[in-house]
Amino acid sequence: MPVEEFVAGWISGALGLVLGYPFDTVKLLGFFKGMSFPIASIAVVNSVLFGIYSNTLLALTATSHQERRAQPPSYAHIFMAGCTGGFLQAYFLAPFDLIKVRLQNQTEPRAKPGSPPPRYRGPVHCAASIFQEEGPRGLFRGAWALTLRDTPTMGIYFITYECLCHQSTPEGQNPSSATVLVAGGFAGITSWVTATPLDVIKSRMQMAGLNQRAHRGVLDCIVSSARQEGLGVFFRGLTINSARAFPVNAVTFLSYEYLLHLWQ
Numbered sequence: 263m264p265v266e267e268f269v270a271g272w273i274s275g276a277l278g279l280v281l282g283y284p285f286d287t288v289k290l291l292g293f294f295k296g297m298s299f300p301i302a303s304i305a306v307v308n309s310v311l312f313g314i315y316s317n318t319l320l321a322l323t324a325t326s327h328q329e330r331r332a333q334p335p336s337y338a339h340i341f342m343a344g345c346t347g348g349f350l351q352a353y354f355l356a357p358f359d360l361i362k363v364r365l366q367n368q369t370e371p372r373a374k375p376g377s378p379p380p381r382y383r384g385p386v387h388c389a390a391s392i393f394q395e396e397g398p399r400g401l402f403r404g405a406w407a408l409t410l411r412d413t414p415t416m417g418i419y420f421i422t423y424e425c426l427c428h429q430s431t432p433e434g435q436n437p438s439s440a441t442v443l444v445a446g447g448f449a450g451i452t453s454w455v456t457a458t459p460l461d462v463i464k465s466r467m468q469m470a471g472l473n474q475r476a477h478r479g480v481l482d483c484i485v486s487s488a489r490q491e492g493l494g495v496f497f498r499g500l501t502i503n504s505a506r507a508f509p510v511n512a513v514t515f516l517s518y519e520y521l522l523h524l525w526q
C-alpha cells in the first residue's frame with residue numbers, strides 16, 4: 263500500500279489548518295490557546311482521509327497517483343473513493359471533534375465575570391473527564407451523525423476538486439498551482455455547504471449528555487431542532503464554514519499535490 267499519500271495528507275492537513283486557524287478562533291471566540299491539539303488531530307485525520315482515498319482509487323482503477331493524469335478515473339470511482347475516505351476518517355475524527363465542540367461550548371459562561379471556572383481545563387483534561395464520566399463510548403458521542411455528515415460530502419469534496427482541475431487543464435498535463443488552489447478552495451466550499459445541516463445536528467448530539475437534553479437519535483435531533491427553531495437552524499454557521507473552507511482547502515490540496523510531485 264503506497265504510503266506517500268498518508269504522509270502528504272498529514273502535512274497538507276496541518277498546513278491548511280494553520281491558515282484556517284484565525285477563522286476557527288473567531289468561531290471559538292478565542293478559546294484555544296495552543297495549536298498543538300488541532301494540529302495533531304487534523305494531521306491524523308487528513309492522513310487517513312487522503313491515504314484511504316488514494317488507495318481506494320488505486321484498488322478501483324488500478325492506477326497510482328502518478329498515472330492518474332494520463333488515465334483519469336471516472337467520476338463514479340472518484341466519488342466512491344471519497345466516500346470511503348470520508349467514512350473511515352470520521353471514526354478517527356470523532357473523539358477529536360467531540361473535544362473541540364465541548365471546549366468551544368464552554369466559552370460562553372467563561373465570558374461572564376464571577377462565573378464558575380470552566381468544566382474542562384484543556385483538551386487532555388476534557389478527554390479524561392469524558393472517559394471517566396461517560397465511559398469509553400462517550401468519546402464517540404455524535405460519531406454516527408459525523409459519519410453521515412462526512413461520507414457523502416467527502417465524495418463531493420474530491421469530485422469537485424477533480425472536476426475543476428480536469429476542466430482547466432490540458433489533457434494529460436498536471437494542473438497548475440493556480441488551478442489547484444482554486445479547485446481545492448471550491449472543493450472545500452461545496453463540501454462544507456452540503457455538510458452544514460448535518461454539522462449542526464452532529465454538534466447538538468455531541469453536546470447531549472452534558473447540559474443539553476439527550477436526543478433519541480439523529481432523526482429525533484433533526485425533527486426536534488426543525489420543530490423548535492425552524493428550517494433556518496440547518497444553515498447555522500454556513501457563512502463562516504464557507505469562508506474558512508476556501509483558504510484551508512486551497513492550501514491543503516496545493517501542498518498535497520506539491521509533496522506527491524516532489525516524492526514521485
Ligand SMILES: C[N+](C)(C)CCCC[C@H](N)C(=O)O
Pocket residue numbers: 275308411412415416419450453454455457507510511
Ligand atoms: C466533509 N467536510 C465538509 C466536513 C469537510 C471537508 C474538508 C475537510 C478539511 N480538513 C476542512 O477542515 O475544511
